[in-house]
Amino acid sequence: MYSPSDDTIFLASIVSHYHGDFALEIGTSSGTILRELSKNYSITVGTDIDFCSLKRLLMMSANSRVICCDAASALCNVKFDLIVFNPPYLPNRLIHVDKNVDGGPTGIEVSIHFIKSAIDKLTNDGKILFLISNLTDTKKLATFISKNNLSVRKVAQKELFYERLQIFELNP
Numbered sequence: 001m002y003s004p005s006d007d008t009i010f011l012a013s014i015v016s017h018y019h020g021d022f023a024l025e026i027g028t029s030s031g032t033i034l035r036e037l038s039k040n041y042s043i044t045v046g047t048d049i050d051f052c053s054l055k056r057l058l059m060m061s062a063n064s065r066v067i068c069c070d071a072a073s074a075l076c077n078v079k080f081d082l083i084v085f086n087p088p089y090l091p092n093r094l095i096h097v098d099k100n101v102d103g104g105p106t107g108i109e110v111s112i113h114f115i116k117s118a119i120d121k122l123t124n125d126g127k128i129l130f131l132i133s134n135l136t137d138t139k140k141l142a143t144f145i146s147k148n149n150l151s152v153r154k155v156a157q158k159e160l161f162y163e164r165l166q167i168f169e170l171n172p
C-alpha cells in the first residue's frame with residue numbers, strides 16, 4: 001500500500017473544494033483522497049490494481065465502493081463529474097517496477113494511461129484532476145494534451161524541498 005504522503009495530503013486538500021454527484025479516484029490505495037471525495041459527492045468509486053490495499057476500504061462509507069482493476073477499465077455505462085488521480089510519477093528504466101511510485105520510463109506514461117482510460121467516463125462538463133511533479137518529464141504529457149485538443153489549467157502548486165508538486169484540471 002502507498003502510505004499517504006505530501007502529495008496525497010496536497011491533492012486531498014484541493015479535492016475538498018469540488019462537489020457533485022459522481023466521482024472516481026484511480027489508484028486510491030489508502031483511500032485518503034476517496035474519503036475526502038465521499039464528503040462532497042453522492043457516489044464515489046475508487047480503483048486500484050493493488051487488491052490488498054482495497055481490502056481495507058471495503059467498509060469505508062455508505063456512498064463509496066472500490067474496484068480492483070486497471071485504471072478505469074472496469075467501469076462501463078457510467079459517467080463521472082470528477083475523476084482524480086495521484087499517479088505513480090517517478091521515471092523508471094529498471095526491470096523491477098514499484099507500481100506505487102514508478103510512472104514509466106519518463107514518469108508520465110502511467111498518467112497518460114490513466115487519462116486515456118478516464119476520458120470517455122466523464123460527463124459533458126466533467127473534469128480530470130491530477131497531480132504531477134517536476135521529477136516527471138512532462139513534455140510527453142504536453143504533446144498528448146495538444147494532440148487530443150484537451151484544455152488544461154493549473155489549479156495549485158506546492159514547493160517541497162525536494163520537488164515541486166502541481167495539480168492540473170483537464171477538460172475534454
Ligand SMILES: C[S@@+](CC[C@H](N)C(=O)[O-])C[C@H]1O[C@@H](n2cnc3c(N)ncnc32)[C@H](O)[C@@H]1O
Pocket residue numbers: 001002003004005007008011026027028029030031032033047048049050053069070071086087088089099100101110
Ligand atoms: C502514488 S500512489 C497514490 C495512492 C493514493 N491515491 C494517495 O494519493 O496516497 C499510486 C497508486 O496507483 C496505483 N496504480 C498503479 N498503477 C495502476 C493501474 N494501472 N490501475 C490502477 N491503479 C494503479 C498503485 O497501486 C498506487 O496505489
